[in-house]
């Protein structure tokens with residue numbers, strides 16, 4: 251049983267279809283990686299899933315129901331949260347406001363104080379910085395806010411678009427440590443990463459995207475040993 | 487210029503500034519959230535002034551009471567403006583957006599000319615001629631009332647924006663539309679509310695203003711321009727910046743009026759506009775905005 255299923259998804263910008271015929275599934279509790287070189291269309295797939303980009307063909311199923319025609323906010327409310335490329339924080343709001351703004355609806359609002367406490371336990375740094383303006387934080391701290399904000403919506407699937415980009419190794423380790431803990435507590439994860447090693451090591455299953463199409467799919471461990479994947483992405 | 491005249495200019499400048507601020511925050515709020523400058527903003531003020539005038543002349547309703555009736559009407563007009571025009575304007579280039587709202591401004595002026603003629607109309611109650619002496623200076627009672635109500639509303643708006651979820655959601659959309667959508671915020675709903683509040687504030691300003699100043703079909707255009715100067719001064723989309731901008735424009739106008747003449751005073755906002763656009767186009771309280 252797949253929690254999220256992309257069926258023959260096709261989308262893009264302007265006259266160009268950037269991604270085509272994407273079939274991809276994420277089971278409940280599964281950790282999935284989406285890898286591919288710069289410009290392959292990974293972020294475009296992410297936007298097709300979270301609703302920032304409308305589908306041109308195909309459909310999206312979430313727990314059996316079609317969500318292809320829902321807007322981005324409705325998909326978030328349905329349990330699909332994104333830590334987007336570029337983070338898209340509210341830079342003039344405080345850390346606390348960034349987090350609270352993501353829990354202004356339904357269940358997320360009811361459990362707001364409780365989720366906030368969970369986020370602060372995962373990222374103690376955010377508790378210290380709660381009153382600081384988000385735009386003045388370091389890159390690592392901003393990424394923590396972005397993850398925390400996604401968690402505030404009480405998602406069942408968490409999509410992360412290049413969470414490690416531009417961050418110091420120590421911070422990356424800290425963030426991936428949190429992701430591992432989240433996966434253990436039952437979240438489904440879709441991890442988009444430039445760092446293929448890291449991403450295959452922290453997931454169960456992986457899809458390889460090239461020029462807008464999925465060219466490989468399989469267990470992450472097997473892909474790590476796959477000669478062609480090694481040659482293309484791991485510099486063998 | 488004697489000290490008394492100078493003080494008088496300061497006091498009337500402050501009173502004007504409070505009204506200007508009330509008119510400008512709506513413009514800056516709508517811009518902050520939707521990134522569209524509504525050049526028909528002043529025409530909604532004109533409509534609110536007529537509404538206040540007719541509530542008094544036909545129904546005998548005091549303008550202060552009329553606020554309670556006119557404001558909801560203006561809020562509804564704001565949401566209609568969103569559904570009928572702004573929703574579509576969001577999808578076209580900036581230059582088209584400007585032309586659309588300018589066209590709307592002209593259209594409303596002509597409709598008002600047809601409906602109400604070009605005559606000047608003013609609410610003339612007994613208190614319109616009354617003044618209060620504050621030491622050496624005299625303030626019109628109506629100006630004092632308008633100033634008080636305006637400041638109370640501005641303070642309320644500020645608190646709502648800073649302290650409530652409703653305000654937080656508006657600020658979130660203003661700072662990152664996509665980030666807000668990914669946070670589960672209904673962006674379209676926020677646009678509608680921003681227009682309701684932004685135009686709704688004019689429902690308070692209109693009845694107050696029509697007991698101080700004549701209303702005619704063209705009165706709105708002047709206020710759009712002044713509000714535009716004010717929000718540019720304060721930084722487009724910046725609420726507290728608009729308050730500062732209103733203070734500067736209100737005081738500069740009245741001091742220039744006392745020093746030179748009323749016609750010089752009328753030119754002052756535009757001198758400020760040209761200077762600011764050429765030297766600090768991001769406004770006095772500049773901040774880089776929006777990813």
Ligand SMILES: Nc1ncnc2c1ncn2[C@@H]1O[C@H](COP(=O)(O)OP(=O)(O)O)[C@@H](O)[C@H]1O
Pocket residue numbers: 263264268286287288289290291292293294295
């Ligand atoms: N907003 C956009 N408008 C037009 N083209 C875009 C836009 N975003 C991405 N693209 C193009 O789509 C392709 C895939 O981009 P993207 O999905 O960001 O790749 P990735 O995330 O794998 O690096 C690239 O060729 C890029 O130039």
Ligand SMILES: [Mg+2]
Pocket residue numbers: 292293294335411412
């Ligand atoms: Mg990308």
